[in-house]
Amino acid sequence: MLLFIPTLLGLTVIVFVLIHIGGTNKLLAMYLSPRLTGAARQQIIAELDQKFHFNDPIYIQYFYWLAQIFQGNWGITNTPIFSGPVTQAIELFFPNTLMLTIFAAILIWLISIPLGVHTAVNRDKPSDNVIRVGSLTFYAMPWYLIGIILIIIFAVWLKILPINGTVNPSLVADLSWYHNGISYPTHILLIDALIHGNLVVAGNAFLHLIMPSVTLALGVMAALVRLMRGTMLETLDQDFVNFARAKGVPEKVVINLHAKNNALLPVITNFGYLVAGLLGGVVVIEDVFSYPGIGMWLTDAMINNDMGGIMGGTLLFGIILVVTSLALDLIYAKIDPRIRY
């Protein structure tokens, strides 16, 4: 249980190593003007070395760095979509990503569990085969391709959903709470519009949210349907299910109450992988739909070789995953009486 602390520290060590492995010259480059040469340049380098403790042993530097991380100084990022402190970028982009993943997670939960149960109960019937082939196909598809196919169908052919961004720019042109592509106070356009009572903008923002979240859901859902089907099949074979049937409990109750709840346990333990899948997915999907979240910022940072963005994103995603898996462990201990910490 408390093992999450060494995992978190290990995570910071990895990020620290990744930052420093390229040598200090790479780190200093962003503080030095390329036109500065000769003795003046040497002097600035010496001053910066002093300032950033580059003359100390590397393990001492790690603690200086960690202290800064704890104080909320995550460095600076400089990409076309945002330049400024990393923490500010996270503050602006993370709410959007959170909205997207929560929306997708709800979709996944609502659709994949019933589908998994349905396929297991109707094993080897046509509907089972169709769902199995479908989920396998989505499982074998790159995330961006799912997004592209949705774009081609719903935006290019049917023209009912917008292709990219979070809102139609003409709708938000002269709103007091929206400027420079940032909405206030929560930075999530949909929620802000609801707070300010602007239903037109809210509706438009919701339309923009549909395709990215459905793409994310479809990409991650396939694995969950397969998992749910497998555990459900195993559970349906067990003695207590047969006993419940023999007792005369209606089949519907056996499936939905006795079997389903037990089959859900292994699915919940694997929920951590699901969150990892979601976080990996947003990197690609936000890029496809130009959805301004952490993923788009991260790919932008990658293309521009921006260290602040890449390392900030890596550390953030790592922390989220570690904390989620801790939370899942706690939930699991709560619902499974066999597990005690």
Add this chain to the structure above:
Amino acid sequence: MSKSNAKPDRFRELKLSLQVFFSNKSAVAGLIIFLFYFFDALILQFFPQILPFKHPYQLTPNYANPIPQPPSFKHPFGTTYPGVDLLNAIIKSIRLDFWLSLEIVIPGAIIGLVVGIIATYFGGWIDEVLMRVTDIVFSIPYLVLAIAIGYVLGRTLQSMMIALILVWWPLYARYARSVTLETKELTFIEAARAAGTSNLKIMFKHILPNSLPPVFVQISLDLGTIMLTISALAFIGFLPAANLPELGYLTSLGYNYIQTAPWAMIIPGLFIVLFALAVNLMGDGFRDVIDPRRRSEL
């Protein structure tokens, strides 16, 4: 058991394995598709002169006609920006993707197996430390970690390979661990130890073969996942070098023409899906082969 008895036994085992595998029709279909990709990769890698390509290892753009053309008699799959014939490009791309996937999954599996077996066999603090390290690597989504490693090493094909190997081994370490935990308590390991066999020999001669079958299944499944990861990385712009025949990069070439030329994205994408699907079906077939319940049914 004498040697002469062992041989027919092995033969019967193999025959049974093949029977189980070939009774699963979708696995056979997967194998056939996989073999197509394999021979494509093999021919282009070792005998490129068979095929009429001037440049077998790079895309051949035609700047005279850069706009994507629909499928026609001259270009069966159409062309993509900048005037690249998709059929040729896909044949070339499969070579790169196929070998890259193998080059990632096999070193990854070997590192993972060695780490997992050593950790579990010795137990104690070695186990604790090595498993903590795998946990830490697991705690970063692999796409993100690959981007971070790509920043450090420079974004090239080589560094993509190294990044993905570094990301991929922890999974195998966990597999090896779960198998070794079971195996190391068995009597034949105890007997080997009593007979004075060295630790190294026990680990790699007695424990390793037992953990190989599930690892082969996982390798087969992972070939698809790695192909998807490579293509996703190439799509978001990990590889700045243009002209590289890579399926993900090919799809990204058509991105700006999505409204007028959907085939430029869908056709290369289809070949990624086909490969991932094939290795998944094949992996399920291999899983049946090593599953004792399935074996006894025949």
